[in-house]
Amino acid sequence: MTEIDAAIAFILNGHQQFMAHLSLDCAILGYHDQQVKILLIRYNGHQQWGLPGGPIRHEEPISVAANRIAEETTGISGLFLQQFHTFGDSPYRVHHRTVQDLERLIQPDALGIKIKKDNWLLGRQITIGYYALVDYQQVSVRTNLFVEEYRWWDIDQVPELLFDHNDMVTKALQTVRLHLYHQPIGANLLPPKFTLPEIHFLYESLLAKSLDRRNFPKKLFALGLLNKLDERRFIGPHRSPYLYEFNKANYEKALEEGIVLVI
Amino acid sequence: MTEIDAAIAFILNGHQQFMAHLSLDCAILGYHDQQVKILLIRYNGHQQWGLPGGPIRHEEPISVAANRIAEETTGISGLFLQQFHTFGDSPYRVHHRTVQDLERLIQPDALGIKIKKDNWLLGRQITIGYYALVDYQQVSVRTNLFVEEYRWWDIDQVPELLFDHNDMVTKALQTVRLHLYHQPIGANLLPPKFTLPEIHFLYESLLAKSLDRRNFPKKLFALGLLNKLDERRFIGPHRSPYLYEFNKANYEKALEEGIVLVI
Incomplete structure (x- = not known):
């Protein structure tokens, strides 16, 4: 299956494989040279940056989905991921996403396909947030049809993000700091021997x-x-x-x- | 509408009003006379005790749903509720719930109604956990067609619960203790003037x-x-x-x- 065929199948019939209305986003925090950064991506057709994320398969444990999405994003398997919060206070968190956004990805007119307004990707999305801490030199992100660009941003210079993703970044950082007082954090971020x-x-x-x-x-x-x-x-x-x-x-x-x- | 008519409508067509596959459970912790207790309920047709919970309306913010469910359970409005974790690692957390459990509630045969195996209440449920801290003397729980019994349990004597609710209680307590170091907790639990x-x-x-x-x-x-x-x-x-x-x-x-x- 070509990338475009896979994208068409995902957009039109993804709900057969994935749960509608529920997604998962990852705040991937990187540390290097005494600087904390966060990995943001720019989805194809969107001007604004956002957190990497995706839907959950029907029979997939949510922590497995978190690891899958983090690995798809960073190329690193077995990351230490922690759930930090589930976001669903605005019933239409993602209402900016439109039929036109999806059409831009696969140009359905040329293929004689119609994307309907009740497409499974356009309804309410409640999203579960996970954070991971990584040495960002180990990360290699690949772009694809959905992801046009990615970049590491200094944590104090995060721009205005898609949807409610700024709130998600704030909450992720609050939770990392809270956890830091109650869990050892560092084995993923420091070399095996350190000063x-x-x-x-x-x-x-x-x-x-x-x-x-x-x-x-x-x-x-x-x-x-x-x-x-x-x-x-x-x-x-x-x-x-x-x-x-x-x-x-x-x-x-x-x-x-x-x-x-x-x- | 009688209670039984409402129950039939909820079981057969509740998915028109509520999101399928997503629910919300409340760990309601009570404090009185130097003893921490938790409010558990026994659902009609189940032997085991569990946390009070329920589904989320299609356009309802999740924190509003948490307050609604906590108020339906305790009779107290405006409780200070905090989200603690979302549970969905077992894809079939609630697979013990069967067509027969639902049939016992509304006896559909006598009414010429059939509950199907793909009923919206029988699929995968990912559930968002919230905790509340209350003075348990203020709580008045009412039973209904779905809730047969409720009881305050000492926190160190919680029995084996429904589904994964023991894990939920453990995680709720861990989170309360973590929050206790970082947020003032007490205004809901102490009299206005205290020693x-x-x-x-x-x-x-x-x-x-x-x-x-x-x-x-x-x-x-x-x-x-x-x-x-x-x-x-x-x-x-x-x-x-x-x-x-x-x-x-x-x-x-x-x-x-x-x-x-x-x-």
Whole structure:
């Protein structure tokens, strides 16, 4: 099946495979060089940027759908995804999407096809939001018929987005910061061996506030989350800080049971 | 319309008014006399207890649906409801519900009605969970054709529930505890004027752990959440503790902006 045939089948009969009225969007946050960014895409036929997302298959567990959509977007499988909120307070969140938007994608007139006003993609959409944290150098996004362009945006320079996606980004960030106090976050974002300043900057970047340089690592040690290695990184004369790694057992336990990080 | 006519219309044609495949369940937590309880109901035709819930109207914002369902259940309007998680990892969460369960409610044979296997109430249900915290003495639950019985259960004695409702209760409690560190919770659960031991016990009950008697109120004062009143409660000779109230402006601001409560 060509890409255009697949698109026609999806638009006309996608509801046979996917649930109507319910979708899933991913806030994919990237960290690199002490800067938090978010992956936004521009759908074909739309001027505004938005979060990557898609529908859920009829018999697909929602966390499986989240992983599928995140993998389709980033090329990375097995991302650590967390649900943050379900959005459905405006009954017509996506009412900007029209028959014309769909027609632009597949030019149905030339094919003798008609897209109806009650098409399954044009009704109410309640959407479940998931966030993921990734090292953004590992991500490789491909464009396709639906996705014209993608870009990493600095988290404090996100433009006006499609639909209610600005609210979704705000809520995703609030939830990441809330979780940061109660779950260890970092194994996906740091190299396997890292220095204390590196994990310090990661937390400062995600929380968007400065943390005490002495107390912050003490708290992580008190929670048993870090192992000090007998290895240093040489970064210049008289500057060779020790390397650390996450204590895997304690990290997994803390993910499971929760922690209270007081920083 | 009689109750039975309304039930027949709901079962046979409810999908004209409500979204299929999507529902909403409420974990209504009550606090009284230093004990946290949860409101469970027993649906007609089911042996097991479960959370109160229901479907969402086609054009109804989901937070409005949550308030409607919570009010239908408790008789209290304007409850402070918070979304905690959306459940849909098992594609057939509610596959225990059968045509026979629906038939028991309205005895369709006698009426010459047939309930089909593809009835809208029998397909996949993805459900959005909301929690509310109430003073349970204010709640008055009415039974109806669908709800045979209700009961307040101690939070540590919840029985084996319908479908995945035990997971929902666990997640609701985890979220309440997480929110407790970042939002003031208490205005719905305490009398307008309360003593320090009363708010102390509330937090201890909800967090299921003991808190330092001296430090805990200090933290609330540091956040500006409490006003000390020039009034005492007389509870016995030599025992007349001061009364306190929430500082409304700071309480609202903290709800809006979040806090970090270190206790």
